[in-house]
Every structure is written in C-alpha cells, then in structure tokens.
Amino acid sequence: MNEAGESVTGLRVADFDFDLPPELIAQQPAAERGTSRMLVVDRATGAWRDAAFAEFPSLLHPGDLLVLNDTRVIPARLYARRTLVRDHEKPTGRIEVMLTEPAAESGEDNLWCALVRPGRKVAIGERLLFPGPSGGIELEAEVLERGGYGERLLRFEPVDDFFAVLDRIGHVPLPPYIRREDEDADRERYQTVFSRERGSVAAPTAGLHFTPQILDAIAARGVEIARVTLHVGLGTFAPLRVERVEEVRLHREPYTLPTAATDALNRAVREGRRIVAVGTTVVRTLEHCALQAGGDALKPHSGETEIFVSPGFEFRLVGALLTNFHLPQSSLLMLVSAFAGRERVLAAYSHAVQQKYRFFSYGDCMFIA
Secondary structure (H helix, E strand, O other), rough: OOOOOOOOOOOHHHOOOOOOOHHHEEEOOOOOOOOEEEEEEEOOOOOOOEEEEEHHHHHHHHHHHHHEEEEEEOOOOOEEEEEEOOOOOOEEEEEEEEEEEEEEEHOOEEEEEEEEHHHOOOOOOEEEEEEOOOEEEEEEEEEEEEOOOEEEEEEOOOOOOOOHHHHHOEEEOOOOOOOOOOOOOOOOOOOOOOOOOEOOOOOOOOHHHHHHHHHHHHHHHOOEEEEEEEEHHHHOOOOOOOOOHHHOOOEEEEEEEEHHHHHHHHHHHOOOOOOOEHHHHHHHHHHHHHHHHOOOOOOOOOEEEEEOOOOOOOOOOOOEEEEEEEOOOHHHHHHHHHHHHHHHHHHHHHHHHOOOOEEEOOOOOEOOO
C-alpha cells in the first residue's frame, strides 16, 4: 500500500526503467543559470512540447502559488586519514567520508551518520583525522557504529564552529553520476539562488534553474511565492534494493512548514488556486503535511517524512510540478509517474532522450501541468 492507502500491488521497480545514453548525463551546469531546456507536458492528455525554461513564468497563471524548497547544501564530502585507536602514530590511507545527516535522536550535536569509502577498511573504534588546506588536522571523529553499504556513525570532537570548518575543508557533494571532482564554481551553481536553511547533502535540483530575474518575472505575473524546507539526504540517490514497488521504504528527511507558507497554502486551498511545486522535495513535503492534516487546515510545524509517492497516490495539494529528469528505477521517477501517469512519463522521457535533453541534477527540466 502507498501513503494514500491505495494498492500498488503488481508494479515492479523494473517497470520504471528506461534506456539512457551516458553522454546525456549532464556533467556540468548550463553555461548560464536559467538557460536550460524544458519539456512541457500536459498530464491530462500526455501531449508534450519542447520549450526553454525562460518561458516558465508565462506558463504560470495569475493567482498560482509557487512553492520553493529553500534548503541549502552543506559541503558534506570530506577526506580523512585513518588512525587506529590503539596506535595514534600510524596513520593510514585516505578515506572519503560523506556526511548524510546529524544523528539528532541521540541528543548529541556532534554525532553524524555518514557513508565511508572504502567502507570495508573502517572499523568500529577507529579515529578519522580530517586535514585542512594547510595540512593541519581540523576535525577528528571516532567510529561508533557500523552499518551496511558503507554506513557509519561518527562522533566528532567538539570545535567552536563545526559548519565553518566544513565550509573550509569540505567539498561539494556532487551526486555519484557526475564523474568529476567538484570545482570552485560548484559552490555557487549547486545551490539555488533562494537557498537559506543549511542542511542538505544534495540540491533540490528543480530549483537550480531559477535566477533572481526569473523570480521577479513570476512575481510580476501575479503569482504568489512560498518557501518550505526539506533537507535532502543521500537516500535520494540510494538504489532501490527491492523488486516490488510496495516494498520500497525511504529514508527519513527533516522538513519545516513555516507559518508564512502554511498561511499561503491554506489560502490557496480555500480559494481554489493552483499550487505549483518546484521539485519532488516540495511535493513530498506538501503531500506529507496534507496527509498529517487529514483534511483539516495545515498548521506550521517541523518534523520528518519518509513519504513514498508512487502510482495510485491521491494528491491533495499539488496541481502542477516543475522537476528535473530522474534516474531509471528511482523513487523520484515513481513520484513523477504517480503525478502524470507511468506510461505518459516514460513516453515523455523517451522523447527527451531522442531530443538529447540533458539529464539529472545539472540537466534540463520538465513542467507537468
């Protein structure tokens, strides 16, 4: 059963597969923000047309409510040296450490969940040393727990400003399908222009297309803009290790529905105005909150969601969606298929491949209305 209590029995993860030539996976952002291509899809008919993202404001209606995710990506990829607790004088080879989320339930501010590579070498009890640009050690962490697929629980030694140190020594956590080292330009281009609340380890990529000028054009058209926060975790990129859709379980991600967004959403619902979600993270936040409200007005709050949206889901708030192109057999492709229909979405993706659209985080987008 999905979150709406409707059956997805019979669908397999493999039913959301498609062929994608590797050269269509964008390795760099567009030369200028806001210049990407956009596939416009009518979800009622399945018809599509090729467009440019610059047209996006003209596709919005006066009175629409556009909802953005204002999360900000942290430089969560770190490089460490291993030092065994029993022998601090013998450091070993370099280890890549990707912070995934604070272990907030522990009550300790310095505990983090992480993925380490190569994972098989990092044992419980080891200490990891994180050097800065000058070579001096800026962070230290002890491995407390070990999980599957390279997962570790780390306890960092206290420092005055942990995030300031991350800004200094961390790297932009580009997704694994971007097969290059991060560059200085990624620090700006892998953030939305409206990012504000620090905490994601992956960008809400539909928002990467916006410029201040495009946002101004949207507001000038009479469109209301609201902001929510959902901190994106690495579960976004984790492969689904089950065969059937009803077996899919997602990682929890923290979100905040602020007062201003709550008021705007409740007004839009009362007045019958269209709610346009920028990205799957906004969809998951809004639909999770709508399910919690159970038909009542939304209330401002913070929490965590593991909502999984798949075909059969009943959308309560979202009436249109701007989204990038997603990985084959991914939960995000299932969400988009739930919104527009699996066969229609896969047909649109086939067209995008034929027309050589750029795929994934730094790629082009589609607007489904």
